[in-house]
Amino acid sequence: MRIDMANERERVIEDGPGHVNDRGLPMPEADSIIDSIPAMVAFMTPSGELEQVNRQILDYIGIPLDELKNWQASDTLHPDDLPSVSAAWMHSVSTGTPYDIEHRIRRADGVYRWFHVRGLPVRNSEGTITRWCVLQVDIDERRRDKVLIAKALAEVSSSEERLRGIIDAVPGFVWSASPEGSVGFVNRRWCDYTGMSLEEACGDGWVASIHPDDAPGLGGYWQALLHSGNAGEYETRLKRFDGIYRWFLIRAVPQRDEAGRIVRWYGENTDIEDRKQAEAFLAKARSELTHLARVASLGAVTASIAHEVNQPLAGIITNASTCLRMLGADPPNVDGALETARRTIRDGNRAADVINRLRALFSKKSITIENVDLNDAAREVIAMLLGELQRNGVVLHPRFAEALPPVRGDRVQLQQVILNLIMNAVEAMSSITGRARELIVSTGQEQDRSVYLAVKDSGTGVDPQDMERIFNAFYTTKSSGMGVGLSISRSIIEHHDGQLRASAHDGPGATFAFSIPNADNREACDRVMENH
Template sequence: MRIGMTNEQERVIEDGPGRAGNAVMPAPGIDSIIDSIPAMVAFMTPSGELEQVNRQIMEYIGAPLHELKNWQASETVHPDDLPSVIAAWMHSVSTGTPYENEHRIRRADGVYRWFHVRGLPIRDSAGTITRWCVLQVDIDERRRDKALIASALAEVSASEERLRGIIDAVPGFVWSASPEGNVGFVNQRWCDYTGMSVEQACGDGWTASIHPDDAPGLAVYWQRILQSGNAGEYEARLRRFDGVYRWFLIRAVPQRDDTGRVVRWYGENTDIEDRKRAEVFLAKAQRLSATGTFSWRVSTDEITWSDEVYRILELDPDTPPGFEAIYRRVHPDDISSHREMIKRQRRKGRDFEHEHRLLMPDGTVKYVRLVAHSIAHAPDGFEYIAALQDITQRRLAEEVLSKARSELTHLARVASLGAVTASIAHEVNQPLAGIITNASTCLRMLGADPPNVDGARETARRTIRDGNRAADVINRLRALFSKKSITIEDVNLNDAAREVIAMLLGELQRNGVVLHPQFAETLPLVRGDRVQLQQVILNLIMNAAEAMSAIHGRPRQLIVSTGLGSDESVYLAVKDSGNGVDPQDIERIFNAFYTTKSSGMGVGLSISRSIIERHDGKLWASANDGPGTTFTFAIPHSTDLPQTDNRDLADRTVEND
């Protein structure tokens, strides 16, 4: 734990700076931003090569970027440190875990100084690392401080005055306190920085130098380590003599006697202002993305996640991560599909994406998007590294746009229907008028005395001609709207259905429909037109949703299932919990222009059956044991179909139209 950091800040640092989109090179103006960071910052490619550095690095090392790119073969890193640095860096690049190390870097004048180097991966919306951000903080003085402090403590029994002189020479801030926590000594550098004397700092007078916002937390933590007797560290802001506050890392270590009893506390304060500024810069980027990160080890179901996940799920920070906590927040209507997705990913071990809703304790609904990347860990199976993003605002905006688009589509359909109706009326009116006239004439000729048989025969021929003209009009209109070419391919009905469900999910949720997918694990491919088959699936699902629109007092349950039929054909079934279909209408609903809906045209099921029959399949409806109806279509799988090309099925399509 880092003293002075909240759990959320610490996890933000550990998990990386958030999602940076799909960019591979820094955005315009990024040079000025990273140059303004008061620390040495570099960007590395996903494979670990140096991509960009800020001004502070080039000024410190005294070399241009193209020379720095060859750092592994140069003396930029101290030769004694280079092998371990390369090994640790390549481990982080290969595993995607944060890089952290301390090693020496050569200054432009040839002097090596110690640096604390930290590398964090930046990931896109799919969880892929797009670059690494590396922060280098000079800790040379701190390293020397530790050596001097160790030397001073070794000689403490020899000379208290000598100890004071040595400690005052240390460039850092050094202090000591009694076992009860009363400060009895601070070195001269501490006094010079704060503007306080040793006498003013002793006891608890030193607390006057702590920032008011940090003092309560530091006091609680200080009492905690005094009681435990364990070393600790805390981050807080100290006031400089001119009133300016800077961040410091405050460390405290106990000195014990032979019995293990604490006889003295020794500590040091290290300036971390530059590091804090860089961390804040990176933390803001993750916070703005509203994205939490987590990992899931499948073999043990061990889950860890960042504070941003707690914020999105609105869970208490003390809640242990796990599926139990997750399902406390998943919307009840989405739990079935969410469990089915988790079950599928346990087997597959492949990258995946999933969107679902969360139901908050106050009744509000959130939309979230889950993006996960699979990492193999032999022999322990695999692990998912994932991100959870709150997309509520985006979904609400999409719903508004969808509603507007639906209204425009409805207006377009009304206008189109009016035009088609007018065209049919105009084209068919003339031959129908001719048929009526000819029929009347024929009757008069046959009723004459004597009957005019030759005239009646000619009039009958004209009647037949006008009837054929009316039929030609209908054929031309049908040809105008028919599909003349199709694309034949192998189709996975599971995947095709999932795509349709993903497209309709928002509409189903708005209508209160609870979807339960039940897809067969292994399903043979079928051969046909993917778009036409998805048109049938879409039509069946939308019909089922409409059939349940008037249902109140019981759940609107919709089950979409796939499997192999008894005749080895592949089937897809859509089962609703509506009021059902009258038995006498169970077959008539597939007739063109027959409908049981007040607003329907009666063409959807007719077209759907036509499409399935073109694929050598069949479509039927059956009543459920309980409420509702099940619509099922079955198609021979690809190995059962005769060898045919696109033209054969396309010809059958035109003929059946």
């Protein structure tokens, strides 16, 4: 089976300047998505030479691309880091293994900051590396915080006064609590940020700094940690002295004596507001790309859409002509005219239903979480594709389970996945001759009561070695297309707490199936999470 692939988190350029590929996303839209990522992204040639960077790198380093290409001979990297960076990079280039390292990069003002740099190879359908995508994330403040916190904790055994001075110098917010959870200390930076004094924060006074919507969840989680004695972390919003809330990651770790009893809890609050904003940007970019992929599939089903609309329109014309003829008879056949008028209205409603389904599937709108009947959702997609199936000589065998429980999700996104799986199956059978082109679309329940939908074809199948690679970034076995179908489909299903998987057959063809928790199980899990 020939499959489209992409990765919603790392968008790379497949075919060079100007386009993703011949029939893919226009380059201005791809550049806009890549430049909106709040991180530094570079693209390297298969031999390891710098090929292209995004706007964030140019703004940070402050030199043009032509000068950046000579990075190994310049001071862009810290001189102490350059040998190990070059060795690690050349090792990845020569072996094709992912590149992962931390090193310092010079800013435009000459200051070096620490970055976590990760490079992944982009391969074509033969497995050959066509370029490298390198992501560089600023971790300078995190490294400094870790060093200072480690130094502070190493001084615990020394004088309490000296420890307090060291902790107050830590850029993060540090606190401690009794084994029962009563806070006894917060450092100076916590007090400066919240505008509260140490006395006001002690006990459970610190709760006043937590966003009202987050306080119940955080309180329940804190009590669960105290009960279990395990370390943990929680994301919440913390109010600044001026009333502004920012997102923080709160970590808590127990200190135990030789007998294993908890004698103290230590914690640190890390500002993650910038990360949260970056995640929002990425989510928006992913949503934009998902919509573009959905609209791109419109062209593939144009013939089927025309067939679906033409049938009721032809009925309207025929019935209208019949109605006029009956009314023009002598005497007029009023009863017959009324019946043909009713049929005209029926066919008009059928045409309107087709248009409404298309508008729902291809319109750009926000996600709506609701109870979705997968049987009904699949039937609507199949109804839209009947003309396409007939044109390709595909014999459809729907096998929908009765009394199927609903799932919680976005109906349009789930229908996009079903549409993509069916269209992939049709294309996989397009070259088949000498045997029937059979397509089975089935639903049912797994042993864990999750609901599944499976699409089974009798096409060319999937090489077992490609079973996981088909879900990788920009991996495609098709001769055209930008390789986004299955990757976006997997992303959609995972955002519904489900799984999308592929399996090969002993005979011809392959099966692609996804499963999602049913609505009852999902709501029960949500209630459990709320209670904790």
